[in-house]
Amino acid sequence: MDRQKYQELVETFFEWQQPAISQIFTELLAAVAAESASSPASIMSQNYETARANPEIHNLPGNLKDARDVIFPYFWGTDSWNNPLHLENVRGPANNASLIGMLACLLKNPNLCTDRYSQRSNELEVKAITTLANLIFYHTNDPWGVFTIGGTISNLYGAKIGVEKVLPGTMREGLRGERIVGICSQASHYSNQTVAGWLGIGTQNLIEIPTNADLSMRMDLLDAKLDELYSAQIKVAYVCCTFGTTDGFGFDDIEATYHLLREKAAKYSVPLPQLHADAAVGWALSMLTEYNTQSNPLQMEPRLIDLVQQVQSKNKGLRFADSVTIDFHKMGRGHYPSSAFIVNRREDLKYLARTVSDTPYFSDANASRDPALFTLECSRPALGPYSVIASLNAIGLTGWQMLLARSLELADRLKARLSKLDYCKVLNADAPGASVNWWVLPKGRNADDIFQRLVNNELTREQQMRYLPEVRRLFDKRNKMMDPNLDARLGFTTSFGYCPHGIDIPAWKAVFFNPKTTEAMVDRIADSIEEL
Numbered sequence: 130m131d132r133q134k135y136q137e138l139v140e141t142f143f144e145w146q147q148p149a150i151s152q153i154f155t156e157l158l159a160a161v162a163a164e165s166a167s168s169p170a171s172i173m174s175q176n177y178e179t180a181r182a183n184p185e186i187h188n189l190p191g192n193l194k195d196a197r198d199v200i201f202p203y204f205w206g207t208d209s210w211n212n213p214l215h216l217e218n219v220r221g222p223a224n225n226a227s228l229i230g231m232l233a234c235l236l237k238n239p240n241l242c243t244d245r246y247s248q249r250s251n252e253l254e255v256k257a258i259t260t261l262a263n264l265i266f267y268h269t270n271d272p273w274g275v276f277t278i279g280g281t282i283s284n285l286y287g288a289k290i291g292v293e294k295v296l297p298g299t300m301r302e303g304l305r306g307e308r309i310v311g312i313c314s315q316a317s318h319y320s321n322q323t324v325a326g327w328l329g330i331g332t333q334n335l336i337e338i339p340t341n342a343d344l345s346m347r348m349d350l351l352d353a354k355l356d357e358l359y360s361a362q363i364k365v366a367y368v369c370c371t372f373g374t375t376d377g378f379g380f381d382d383i384e385a386t387y388h389l390l391r392e393k394a395a396k397y398s399v400p401l402p403q404l405h406a407d408a409a410v411g412w413a414l415s416m417l418t419e420y421n422t423q424s425n426p427l428q429m430e431p432r433l434i435d436l437v438q439q440v441q442s443k444n445k446g447l448r449f450a451d452s453v454t455i456d457f458h459k460m461g462r463g464h465y466p467s468s469a470f471i472v473n474r475r476e477d478l479k480y481l482a483r484t485v486s487d488t489p490y491f492s493d494a495n496a497s498r499d500p501a502l503f504t505l506e507c508s509r510p511a512l513g514p515y516s517v518i519a520s521l522n523a524i525g526l527t528g529w530q531m532l533l534a535r536s537l538e539l540a541d542r543l544k545a546r547l548s549k550l551d552y553c554k555v556l557n558a559d560a561p562g563a564s565v566n567w568w569v570l571p572k573g574r575n576a577d578d579i580f581q582r583l584v585n586n587e588l589t590r591e592q593q594m595r596y597l598p599e600v601r602r603l604f605d606k607r608n609k610m611m612d613p614n615l616d617a618r619l620g621f622t623t624s625f626g627y628c629p630h631g632i633d634i635p636a637w638k639a640v641f642f643n644p645k646t647t648e649a650m651v652d653r654i655a656d657s658i659e660e661l
C-alpha cells in the first residue's frame with residue numbers, strides 16, 4: 130500500500146485538525162445564524178426521489194470540507210426551530226449551554242455501557258440523574274436511572290419493571306400465556322401503545338381510562354377498572370400517569386393513584402403495579418417547586434404567581450411515582466437525544482438486572498457502576514448527561530424559573546385573549562402549562578354553548594358532523610391566509626385528550642417553548658383569528 134497516501138488519510142481524518150475543524154464550524158454557525166433572517170416557511174423543500182435514486186459514495190479520499198459539502202444542502206434545508214413563530218408542538222429551540230455540553234461529549238465520544246468505556250462520563254450520568262431526581266422527587270434517598278434515546282424508551286423501562294413485579298421471571302421465561310395489562314389515560318402519549326406492543330403485552334391489553342375535562346384520568350373509572358381486572362385474576366403490571374399531556378398539558382393525579390393502587394393491592398392480595406409517571410413534557414415545571422411566591426424575587430405579576438402556585442401543587446404528585454420519564458429535549462430545551470428514566474428507589478433496578486454471565490464480554494462489569502447490566506441498549510451515548518448538566522448549571526435554577534414562568538405567562542395570555550371571542554373556546558383552561566388547545570368556529574356561533582351541549586350529549590350526530598369539521602376548516606383557512614413573517618405556526622390535534630361520550634374533540638394547538646416568542650406574536654394569533 131502507498132504509505133504516504135495512507136499517512137495523509139490518517140492525518141486528515143484522525144488527527145485533531147484544529148484550524149480546519151474550527152473553520153468549518155464557524156461556517157456552519159454562520160449558516161444557522163443566517164436562518165434567523167428567513168421565516169420558517171422558506172426552508173428548502175425535500176427531494177426524496179433523488180435521495181432514493183442516487184445513493185452516494187465518493188471514490189477518492191477527500192478532506193473535511195468534503196464532509197461539509199455533502200451534508201450542507203440537508204443542513205441548510207433543515208429548520209432549527211429557533212424562530213419564535215414556531216408554536217406547533219412540544220419542541221423548542223435547543224439552548225446554547227446544551228450545545229457546548231454536547232459538542233464536548235462528541236469530542237470524547239464516551240460509551241456509557243460500562244465504566245471502562247466512559248470513565249468520568251459515567252460519573253456525569255450519575256450526577257445528572259441524581260440532580261433530576263432531586264428536582265422531581267424533591268426528597269429522595271437512593272434514586273437511580275439512565276439516559277435513553279427518548280421518552281418512548283423511558284416509558285418502556287417503567288412498564289418492564291412493572292411486568293417483572295407482577296410476573297417475576299419474565300425476563301427469562303417470557304409471559305407464559307398470562308394476560309397482563311398496563312393502564313394509562315385516554316390523553317396519554319401514543320408511546321404507551323408502542324411500549325405495550327413491543328413488550329409483548331399487546332396493544333389490546335393497554336387500557337386507556339377516559340379523562341375528566343381537565344385531562345386528568347378519571348379516578349372513579351380507574352377504581353372500577355381495577356376491581357374488574359383483579360376480580361378476573363388479571364395481572365396489572367403498571368399504571369402510567371401522564372404529567373403534562375402532549376396536546377393540552379393535563380396532569381393525572383399521581384398521589385390519588387398511589388393510594389388507590391395500595392388499597393386495591395391489599396384488598397385482592399396482589400403485588401403492587403409499577404406507578405410510572407410519564408413526565409416527558411411536564412417535568413421541567415418541577416424547577417418551580419422552590420420558587421418563593423411570598424417574597425417573589427422575580428417580581429412576577431399576581432396572575433403568574435397564581436399559575437406558579439397551581440404548578441407547585443401539581444409537582445407534589447411526582448413524589449408518589451416509582452419511576453419517571455423525563456425528556457430534557459422537550460421543555461428542557463436540550464438537544465436530542467436527552468431523555469432520562471429515573472427510579473425513586475434504586476433497589477427497583479433489580480427487576481431489570483441480568484447477571485454478568487448474560488453479558489459475557491463485560492466480564493469485569495460491576496452492577497453498581499456498569500449500566501449495561503440492566504439497560505436495554507448496549508452502547509449508549511453520553512449526550513444526555515452532558516446536555517443536562519451543562520444546561521442546568523449554566524442557566525441556573527433562577528434562569529430556569531424565568532424560562533418556565535414565561536411559558537406559563539404566554540400560554541395564559543393566549544387563553545385570556547381567546548376566551549373573549551364568542552366563537553372560540555379554550556379547551557384546556559384548567560391545565561396550568563405551556564400549551565393552549567382551542568376551538569375556532571365560524572363567527573356567530575357560541576363556542577361555549579356548543580361545547581357544553583357536546584359534553585351533555587345534547588348534540589345530534591348531524592350537529593357534531595357540522596360543528597367539529599368547522600374547527601379544521603378554519604385552521605386550514607388561516608394556514609392559507611397567513612403571513613409567514615408575522616403569523617405564528619400553530620398545531621392541530623384531532624383529539625386533544627378529553628373524549629366525552631367517546632367523541633374525539635379536535636383542537637387548534639399552540640405550545641410556548643420558545644423563549645423569544647413575544648406578547649405581540651400572541652396577540653397577533655387572536656387578531657388573525659378575528660380576520661378569518
Ligand SMILES: *Cc1c(COP(=O)(O)O)cnc(C)c1O
Pocket residue numbers: 219278279280281282284317318320371373374375407408409410456468
Ligand atoms: C414526546 C412524548 C413521549 C415520547 O417521547 P420521545 O422522546 O419522543 O420518544 C412520551 N410521552 C409524552 C407525554 C410525550 O409528550
